[in-house]
Amino acid sequence: MLAKRIIPCLDVRDGKVVKGVQFRNHEIMGDIVPLAELYASAGADELVFYDITASSDARTVDKSWVSRIAEVIDIPFCVAGGIKSVQEAGHILAMGADKISINSPALTNPELINQLHDEFGQQCIVIGIDSFFNENTQKYEVYKFTGDATRTQQTHWHTLEWVQEVQLRGAGEIVLNCMNQDGVRQGYDITQLKAVRKVCAVPLIASGGAGNVSHFEEVFNQADVDGALAASVFHKDIIQISELKQALAEAGVVMRTPYIKTES
Amino acid sequence: MQQKVVIINTGCANISSVRIALERLGSSVLVTDDANLIQRADKVLLPGVGSAGAAMRSIGQKDLIHTVQQLSQPVLGVCLGMQLMVEHSHESKTGSVACLNLIPGEVVRMQVNEQRLPHMGWNTVSTAASNALFQGIPDKTYFYFVHSFCVQLSSFTVACCEYARPFSAALMKDNFYGVQFHPERSGEAGAQLLRNFLTL
Numbered sequence: 001m002l003a004k005r006i007i008p009c010l011d012v013r014d015g016k017v018v019k020g021v022q023f024r025n026h027e028i029m030g031d032i033v034p035l036a037e038l039y040a041s042a043g044a045d046e047l048v049f050y051d052i053t054a055s056s057d058a059r060t061v062d063k064s065w066v067s068r069i070a071e072v073i074d075i076p077f078c079v080a081g082g083i084k085s086v087q088e089a090g091h092i093l094a095m096g097a098d099k100i101s102i103n104s105p106a107l108t109n110p111e112l113i114n115q116l117h118d119e120f121g122q123q124c125i126v127i128g129i130d131s132f133f134n135e136n137t138q139k140y141e142v143y144k145f146t147g148d149a150t151r152t153q154q155t156h157w158h159t160l161e162w163v164q165e166v167q168l169r170g171a172g173e174i175v176l177n178c179m180n181q182d183g184v185r186q187g188y189d190i191t192q193l194k195a196v197r198k199v200c201a202v203p204l205i206a207s208g209g210a211g212n213v214s215h216f217e218e219v220f221n222q223a224d225v226d227g228a229l230a231a232s233v234f235h236k237d238i239i240q241i242s243e244l245k246q247a248l249a250e251a252g253v254v255m256r257t258p259y260i261k262t263e264s
Numbered sequence: 265m266q267q268k269v270v271i272i273n274t275g276c277a278n279i280s281s282v283r284i285a286l287e288r289l290g291s292s293v294l295v296t297d298d299a300n301l302i303q304r305a306d307k308v309l310l311p312g313v314g315s316a317g318a319a320m321r322s323i324g325q326k327d328l329i330h331t332v333q334q335l336s337q338p339v340l341g342v343c344l345g346m347q348l349m350v351e352h353s354h355e356s357k358t359g360s361v362a363c364l365n366l367i368p369g370e371v372v373r374m375q376v377n378e379q380r381l382p383h384m385g386w387n388t389v390s391t392a393a394s395n396a397l398f399q400g401i402p403d404k405t406y407f408y409f410v411h412s413f414c415v416q417l418s419s420f421t422v423a424c425c426e427y428a429r430p431f432s433a434a435l436m437k438d439n440f441y442g443v444q445f446h447p448e449r450s451g452e453a454g455a456q457l458l459r460n461f462l463t464l
Contacts, residue, residue, distance in 0.1 A: 002379075002427055003386045003406060040451075045386055071284055076408055076449045093313075096280040098410075098449060121314040123382045123410045172382050203384045226380060256386040256406040259453035263400070 003256040004220050004248070005045040005227030006241060007205060008234045010035060011052045012081070015065055017235065018052070030235070033068050039234065040075050042241040045256055047073065048101065048175070048229060050128075051081025052147035063091060070096025078126055081147075084112070086119050093120060101175060103128035104144040107155050107162075110169060117170025122202075127171040131159040132179040133192065140192055143179065159192070164199050174200055175229060178208040183232055185211025193223035205229050213239060213247045220253045266292055269462065270305035272332070273297040274345070275322040278313040278448070282342060285448035289459055299331040306337055307462060312344030316353035316371060316413075317361045319344055332364055338464040339366075339440050343411060346435060346442025347371045355413045367437040369415045376428040382412045389433045389445065391423040397434065397441055398423060399460045405453045407433070407445035414444060 010017045016028050017035050036047055049069065066079055079092050080101035089100045100120075106113050106127055116125050130146045132154075133139075140159035145151040157165075163174060176196055178189035188209045197204055203226040206219045210230035219228050233239040249255040269291045271283055279295055286293045286309070294301060302308060310332065312319050323329055332339070341349045353361045353371035363371070374383060386406040391398040407425075414431035417424060423434035425444070435442040441461065447454035 001388060002383065002409075005385050067280075070281060074285065074288070074449065074451050074455065076410075076446070093278070094280060096284060098278070098281065098446075119314075122412065123384065124313065173384060201380060202382070203380050226385065259405055259451060259456070260402065261400045261452075261456060262402045 001254045003045065003254045004225075005205070006043070006216070006245060006255075007046045007048055007227050007229040008039045008044050008241070009048045009050065009207065009229045009231045011050050011231060012065070013052055032065050033072060035235075036069050036077075037072050039241065040073050043245055043256075043258065044075065044241055046075060046227070047077040049077065049079050050101070051079075063095060066092055066095040066097055080126070080128055084109070086112075086115050089116055089120065089124075093124060099124050099126050099173070101126035101128045103130065106166065107142065107144045107157070110165065113166055113169035113171060122170055122172040125171050126173045126175060127166040128175045128177060129159060129162060129166075130177045130179055131192065133189070140195075146177075146179065160195060160199055163196055167200070167202055171202060173203045173205065175205040175207050178206075181209030183208075185209065185233065185238075187211060187215040188219040188223070188228070190218055190222050193219065193225055197224055203227065211238070213244055216244060216248055217251045217253065220248065221251070267306035267462070268304065269293045269307045269309070270302050271295045271309045271311060272302060272328065274310065274312055274319055276312045276314050276319055276344065278343070278446070279311050281446075281448045282309060282311045285455065285458055286462070289455060289462065291462060297326045297328060299328060302328070302331055303335070307464070308335055308337060308339045310339060310341040310345035310348065312342065312348060314344060316344065316347055316355040316363065317357075319348055320361055320363060323348070323364075329364065333366065336439055338461065340461050341440070341442035342448070343444060343446055346444055347413060347415060349435065349440055349442045350415055353413065366440045367420050367435050367442065369418050369420060369432070369435065371413045371415055374412055374414050374427065374429075374431065379428050382410055383427045384410045386450075387425050387427060387445075389423050389425050391434075395422045395434075395436065396464055397436070397443075397457060397460050400456055401453055407443075407447070407450040407453060409445045411444060
């Protein structure tokens with residue numbers, strides 16, 4: 001059985017892992033490589049590294065840490081942040097990243113998704129979507145440049161339409177960041193994730209809102225997502241990955257069990 | 265004397281992670297598209313990420329098709345590298361791409377009903393315990409997969425995986441081995457498989 005994935009997300013700024021509340025007021029959580037190693041050995045199924053400043057201040061991802069991570073990590077990892085061309089994506093994949101995640105640049109230039117798909121294959125292309133529930137319009141709206149509170153912009157896309165558009169263009173996976181929930185640890189946005197799930201035929205990763213073990217159980221069992229991404233609950237030691245995976249397995253969610261070598 | 269491990273430079277994207285995984289096991293690894301160096305290696309890896317058409321074009325342009333077909337030392341194809349080992353692949357806009365024809369079989373798009381494609385994540389692999397590649401790896405061990413095409417089960421299947429339907433997780437014929445999953449991204453289990461390959 002394909003296991004559901006637990007994915008710690010490490011927001012990176014200037015080579016350090018940081019975490020903000022609703023995308024603002026970032027605190028430094030620690031150095032990137034030891035944290036990556038720690039999560040991999042604790043049973044994380046995959047890691048995501050977001051260079052949160054890259055898109056908003058027109059830099060590309062600082063590439064040196066990608067190879068440092070590739071050297072110590074033996075599970076898949078994805079790199080996001082300011083990747084705006086096929087060439088930049090190629091550099092990051094060549095340094096050992098398994099996937100690249102595109103968010104704001106895909107909104108600015110949707111054709112980039114097609115180009116990345118044709119060059120590297122669908123399996124490498126993750127589309128991150130920052131989605132905000134607008135109480136006035138009662139719609140889910142897509143935002144860009146969310147790494148910098150002063151530059152964050154609403155786009156003309158409604159979330160469900162953008163989810164369909166990126167799949168047509170060749171996305172291999174979608175990470176849905178539910179902005180209303182981000183960093184506040186009140187639970188994943190099950191209603192929104194269920195709605196997105198209905199129009200999403202590629203793997204869907206839930207992001208934003210994890211605060212306790214039951215939040216993970218809800219998102220897998222109710223929204224049928226393929227993976228759950230979380231940051232602060234892991235960085236702040238609120239949840240231990242091993243205990244989380246054990247609790248989820250007991251709740252009927254398929255979890256990867258550790259490899260134990262057999263003696264021959 | 266340390267053995268010569270060569271990764272064929274197919275021009276595909278996951279070469280670094282395969283190289284690093286082998287280096288972690290203490291191997292010294294050469295990434296090359298030089299036919300002489302490939303022929304003289306003790307172990308050869310054929311990595312691959314991307315599409316079969318692009319990869320076969322790249323191998324063809326480097327004039328390496330015949331070189332790979334003539335190898336007699338252990339060769340391990342990884343993911344797309346495994347798919348390139350069979351006769352042909354349907355992963356093509358024009359219908360079918362001729363592959364390296366090292367192992368009978370063909371690559372087809374996965375039929376998954378309501379489930380998602382790509383097949384992405386950790387899935388259990390059922391192994392034939394007697395196969396040297398899976399020495400020390402228990403049945404139902406999790407490996408990391410990411411693909412939308414697969415090779416169906418055949419008499420050359422040495423490990424199988426199931427996603428809506430069963431498919432070949434590993435193939436073997438003579439000195440040619442292939443794994444659909446990514447051992448370089450499959451933690452300790454993947455490291456054990458690579459160690460097994462290096463000691464063949």
